[in-house]
Amino acid sequence: EQVRKDLSQKKIAVLEIERKTQTLYDKIAELKEKEPFDILFLRGIENALYEYEDTKRLSGWTEEEIYAYSWKGVPPILSHLNQQRERFSQDFPCSFVFFAPSFAIDYFIQRAPDFFDWRSGMFHFPLTEEELHIKAKKLLADNLEECLKLTAEERVVKTLEIKDLILESGNNPDKSAKLLLREGWLFFSGNQYNKALASWDKVLKIDPDNYVAWSNRGLVLLQLERYEQAVESFDKVVELKPDNYRTWNTRGMMLMALGRYEEALANFEQAIALNLDSYEAWQNRGVALEKLQRYEEALASFEQAIALKADDYNIWHNRGIVLEALERYEEALASFEQAIALKADDYTIWKKRGIVLGKLQRSEQALASFEQAIALKADDYTIWQYRGIALGELQRHEEALASFEQAIALKADDYNIWQNRGIVLEALERYEEALASFEQAIALKADDYDIWHNRGIALGKLQRYAEALTSFEQAIA
Structure with a gap:
């Protein structure tokens, strides 16, 4: 107007x-x-x-x-x-x-x-401080949770708006840093991890002691599986914010990814010292203890996590794994079933439930559990292998053989599958094929005495006694 x-x-x-x-x-x-x-x-x-x-x-x-x-x-x-x-x-x-x-x-x-080129001129109309403040405040209102809800289109719009505001904020480094932090979240929420990393690195050039940028940088490096660099980022976060339990917990998770379980355990215990009510830290402590084969301590940690958060299926799942390691199979089964009650579409829990049922010699139920796992994740070769073992226990050898064949189609270099296939072929009195299967297993793992032993049995069935004797001697050796 x-x-x-x-x-x-x-x-x-x-x-x-x-x-x-x-x-x-x-x-x-x-x-x-x-x-x-x-x-x-x-x-x-x-x-x-x-x-x-x-x-x-x-x-x-x-x-x-x-x-x-x-x-x-x-x-x-x-x-x-x-x-x-x-x-x-x-x-x-x-x-x-x-x-x-x-x-x-x-x-x-x-x-x-x-x-x-047809233009007669180009003019820049800078935003006033008030306009810049209002626009920035609106864009900075979204947290990560809100960013994750955005559609791809909405992320594009917000990212471009932020880029414009960063240009407008050239003489205000504090505002530029805040906008770059938010730009990083927008990229992160769209799985553009390298772009998110670049945004947060720009923040650190402006403000080297920005612990939020260091923390975000560590998280994105974790997503990129650059674990050593992620730990280095969280070293800086710990230096800047030593009283933040979440920092210690996240740093511990990164050390877990590197297989540095003792150090990870120390980090989780520091997180717990800062916040006794953190079920995540108790759960992660349990996982670290399980990796260190300190099963009784791991179990106690999971029990504490459950006391704080009884509706987290992951804790029940991990508790079941530890109980299985302690050979407390009935309790492990109950834990897996509680996990399934909370999360029925996780194939790994159905698989673990099937394994425990197999150890309890409840083969029909184990088979049903593996079938459910396959319905959820048909390309996991280990489930097909466990299914084959359950079918073998039930004397359903032809079906077992088909299951092992499917496992091999998915993972041809696993010696265990070839060995189990040979055992089933032996049960079907198809000794030449069984022998070939054992030999394939030996080609993949020549130092397994069970395979040499089973090969000797197949050779004996074929009345090739001298070769059978050599195979048994290799098993003994």
Whole structure:
């Protein structure tokens, strides 16, 4: 309205560009017929660019392809402006004024250069401090949980808005750091871990003692399986915030990933010392103790975790694993069943339940448990192997053989499967095939006495006694 007052002698019109807009000529022609103008303000060109960015992602383009400046990377609306430039000049003897954020200007420069060269000027309208504060406050309101709820489209919009605000905040390092922290969360929530890492590294260049950035950096390095670097990041977090139990707990998890169980245990115990009510720290302590084969202590830790959080299926699952290691199979079974009651779609629990049922010689129930696990995860070769063992116990040898064949199709280099296949073939009196299976197992693991022993039995059945004797001697050796 202020422009209309300042240029009262000119006819001014406004055209809003929507997300799905790919061409402008017809829209402008239609508007000019209804409302003749000397100056046309075009707002929202970024909306069409947001749509373009999302379309490429949904089409499976890589980040490199999305941002590469090539013919493949020209948004339809900019391609249209490039191609129709002369028609615009001839048919619309007026001024066009585009209101666009900086990223959209970059698009014009890189992907619509013919149209952009037609400009008579470009003006930057900086945000006032108040406007910058309001926009930043709105963007900084989202925490990680909120970021995870965003659609891919919404993340694109927010990321580009943040980039613009970072440019506007050039002389305010504190605000830039906060915006970069949020940019990192947006990338992290979209599984763009390297981009998230780059954002948080930029924060640390601005503020080397920003413990949130160090913590976030450690978490993203954990996702990238760069465990040593993740631990180094959390070393810095511990230095800056030694009284934060979550930091010690997370650092312990990273040390677990590196197989440094004693150090991990010390970290979990420090977390517990800072917060006795942290069920996560008690659970993680239990896992570390289980890895160290200190099963009774691990069990006590899981019991404490359950006292704090009885509806966490992971704790019941881990408790079952420890009880199995202690050969307390009935209690282990009860723990796995409690875990299933809380999380019925986790195949690993059904598998562990089946293993324990097998140890209790309840083969029919074990088989049913393995069937359920397969229904949830058909490409896990270990389940097919355990299923085959259960079927063998039930004297259903043909079905057992088929199960071992499926396991081999998924994992041909596991000697145990070849050995179990040989045992079933032996039970079916198919001794030549059994022998071949044992020999394949030996090729994969020549120092297993059971395989040499079973090979000797198969050779004996084939009345190849001298070879059988050699095989038994190898087993004894």
